[in-house]
Amino acid sequence: MFALKSVNNLMLLRLNAKNLLKNRFFCSIQQDQNQIFTTAYCHFRQENYSKALEKLNQIQQTNSSNLDYLKLLAKAQIQQSQYEESLKTLEKIIEILPGDIETNVLMMEILEQLNDDVETQIDQIQDRIIQHNKEDEGQQVAVALMSLMEEDQISLIPNLLSNASTFQFEANRFLAYTILKDIFIRTNQIDNGIKILEEALQNCPSHLKDVYFELARFYRLQGDQQKELEALENCLAQNENQFDVLVELGYIYFTKGNVEKSQEYLKKAEQLENSHCKKFFYEAKILQVQNKLEESQKLLQKCLEFDENNLTPLVYNQIGVIHLQKGEIAKAQEMFFKALEINNEEAQVYFNIALSYNLTNNLQQAIDYYEKGLVLQPNNNSAILQKGILQIKQKNYKEAIDTFNDALKQTPENTDFLYHLARVYKLTYDKSKVMELCKKVLSINPNHKEANELLNSYKNN
Known part of the structure; x- marks a missing residue:
């Protein structure tokens, strides 16, 4: 849910950008009779960047509006660490071709190399993009999405998307909020994530189902079960045939003591899911709610034979929870630690281990594992x-x-x-x-x- 469906396309775009650019240059060379430019391009292809730059500087005045020339010049300047000059060249390209994704990405990468105030520069570049590209806000989102793929560029994105609420097209607003939400998850800024999703509720009426589902996730991370419940109910109101939502609602109502409501939702979920591992996993959870622990455990063991959705850590964790319910603390801990061996970034497993130590009165160890889990979900x-x-x-x-x-x-x-x-x-x-x-x-x-x-x-x- 709430997936960035265009990520793969944009990744391919970025991966192929150099080849596309080379092809574009190649075509222009066939048409451009300027021998100096052709020589410069050949030097660039041979990674002789200083020679390429030398030739390009000879024809600077006569090619100031030629995109092929400007892009080759900018790339050569970058290779020679002439970042300030390259920025000026890229700014010329933006004036001619507003919103060019490759140009904007190059700008972001150059800023990382400069000692100046990056945030100030990114604001200035954003202003220029908006000024020259008012009709194509999607390019700003595309640049942010590409930056999301680079861990060291994530801090630049909130500035780039600060005007997301004013985007004309809902698809762009939705994608912008998705990107920001992902950043806040990565950086454990739960309150900011909730704030941006609440804004998305107002500005993305066609995507309410996805926004409510993510809001429930953030409330779960915050530990606010009542708000999580409300968000899931709102999510279900948008589409009553959501398997994961039905299961989560079933469990929340069970923990709140409303068994009748819990079974109502879980029964609906059971009628929807027909796949192998996932079906066994959620059927096991339904049996667990009904206190049919032995049957539930057998189904979870079966899950391990049909693990097509990388559910193994969750399965081990769930088997551990059943052992806790049965009072088998040592067996429960064995399952929890198996889950950690596969995925040590699942906070709930740490919290379950903490609970197991609490039940055996090992208070300090319980505190230690709560603290480990809180690193992931502070x-x-x-x-x-x-x-x-x-x-x-x-x-x-x-x-x-x-x-x-x-x-x-x-x-x-x-x-x-x-x-x-x-x-x-x-x-x-x-x-x-x-x-x-x-x-x-x-x-x-x-x-x-x-x-x-x-x-x-x-x-x-």
């Missing part, structure tokens, strides 16, 4: 909460205070963090802090039973 509120609670159990009150205070910087109205921070201050005999925090919890949620009881215990003394 805004997972559920994991942060469990880490803080374990620090309280260890009587590491200072660490617990730091954990909750750091979390509250991101979510200042999270009543779980506020209440448990009040608990820590109760244990450190800071009455004023306890009362202050409990009052804040009750101002957000007047029905918070535990905060009300804690506050009353001080009022009555």
